[in-house]
Amino acid sequence: MAEPATDFTLDTAQVLAEEEHGASIVGRSPWYLAWRRLRRNYIAFIALFVFVVIAVACSLAPIYAHHIAHTAPNATHTEDIVNGKQVLSAPVIGTDAQGNVVVEKAGGVLGPTWWHAHGRFVLGADGLGRDVAVRLLYGGLNSLKIGIGSALICVMVAVLLALLAGFYGGWVDWIITRSFDLIWAFPVLLLAIALGSALSINGFHHFGISISPHSLWIPTLVISYVYVPYVGRPLRGQILSLREKEFIEAAIGQGASPLRIMFSDLLPNVASTALVFFTLIIANNILTEAGLSFLGAGVQPPNPSWGTVIQEGQERIISAPWLTLAPGIAIVLTVLSLNIFGDGLRDALDPRAKVRVEH
């Protein structure tokens, strides 16, 4: 590495390279080297740990609901008495700062009980008398399913299209890049809303595929579809430049089939980029899902997701702010941990790579 060009530089790549200086890199695979770099990044590991804790907690939602909270995500408990208070009390009449009479429509809701009620209504109740903690966990499960599922589909489709476009070039490339441009021409959220609302009418029943309007597949597919060009474009660029390298020429010279070149020569070279994209796009997709569900074009009620829980809580923000705060904090923690881990992964795999999810 050259000396720093100016006195205000600190390049992560450079620092990492200097740290590697003493250690032997002979005979080590790039994945091992990346792992060795990642290992030193404690912050990334803490972030990964936070994400795993959240994911495990959400996947234990049914156990929590049945054995601790003794309820179900959509069960209403308006009449129950918890901690000596009714879950949904009678309408409250009061005055606000200006002296106007204010009537809470359906009365106040039970606030967080913080385990005083033996695990029931730990985070309070929502406007329909449902347990917020239970809905939050189930909602998280749905949000994570959609986030991870759509990221997986999105990255796989993008890699496949990028391989085809980059390897074959010509009219294949033309069609693929034009269709990327087409999706690119929409504001992402508007396209997602348009698709989400059109599909939530009757579901999808074409080409022998049948999806019901309440299925989680609809938000999953919609979100993965709208982000394909954002991942596919940079990958295609990488493959185009790899295509010119000697080892591909050698593979063609040996008579390797196109499939073999694409999957065993080109794919391993973009795998690290795809992996980083995968991590970062999960975070991005969780945010998009929340936005879509908030607007009613994603997960359809009464199914919970973090977005729908916020949307349901928003009406009562004055009297019950925890209904909105809790799911929001859950989203921020999840997305933040994924972003931090994704950044760490990118620095470890290829400090010079410019992988990022553009909005």
Added chain:
Amino acid sequence: MTAFIIRRFLGMIAVLFAVSILVFLIFIIVPGGDPASRIAGKHPTPQNVVNIKKKWGFDKPFYVQYYEMMRKVGTGLLPGNHSQYDVLRSFDDQTNVVHEIKKGMPATFSLTIGAGLIWLFWGVMVGVLSAITAGRWADRMITTVALVGISMPVFWLGIITRYFLAEKPSHPWFPDGGYVPLTASPWEWYKHLILPWFVLAVLFIGFYGRVLRSNILDTINEDYVRTARAKGLTPRRVLAKHVLRNSLIPVVTLFGLDFAAVLGGGAILTETVFELHGVGFYAAERVGALDLPPIMGVTLYGAFFIVLFSAIIDILYAFLDPRIRPA
């Protein structure tokens, strides 16, 4: 150069045509079922459904429907009064979609222009400050805050700031949502928009800051920057004249596209949360009613801005950067 501009604009028209077809497919073909029976309500008479089909043209082949749709969008854009069969109307309350979008434009434009200035300025500030302090505690702080900024759902941030700064009776520092036209009262207009501006800008500030930081750190290691330093220029001058000029290029591209997206109604969430009756709010309001023509209209409108701005950016680059200029 003229040929390039003409070609770019022809390309823009082609993309818009493709966009309109995609929008048509999404809204007419994908939902399946019979739109007429959806409009007719819960217990329609068969005759009623047939009438609705005739009235809205659902009985025609799809290319006729497409042509009709585009014709209606086109007529709606022309000034003057039109008969009710010549404009794109909402399934739900039969209002003129193009007219409603026009009504929403002042609010959306006010939101976009204010927020755009804020996020461009602070995004560049964040990027430059964190790059020149790279590795020190100031950089750590700034990048962490930026990361938190891009990890927050914008609508949640909006709800929370609105609650704490406008709704909570103990300190109502800002007006609680809504939009006041600039012409009605500039001061009220400003007071109503200041929260939405900042909430919308947060995500972009964090994002641009991160992009710019990594660009600056890459550029700093270029040979020409070393040459500039070796000549004896001050770090400040090197940064302003040599590093920033090149590092800002991707940020300018991003800004053009993001600005266009928000102008085109892309800030749906911010508009909804703060009840700014803009174009995005209109679309969000109609999602609940599953009212397709308004969402279709807004989607087309938004795509128009993005396509227009990306053409403008390309042409500007061709002017500014001789390397990009086509031979």
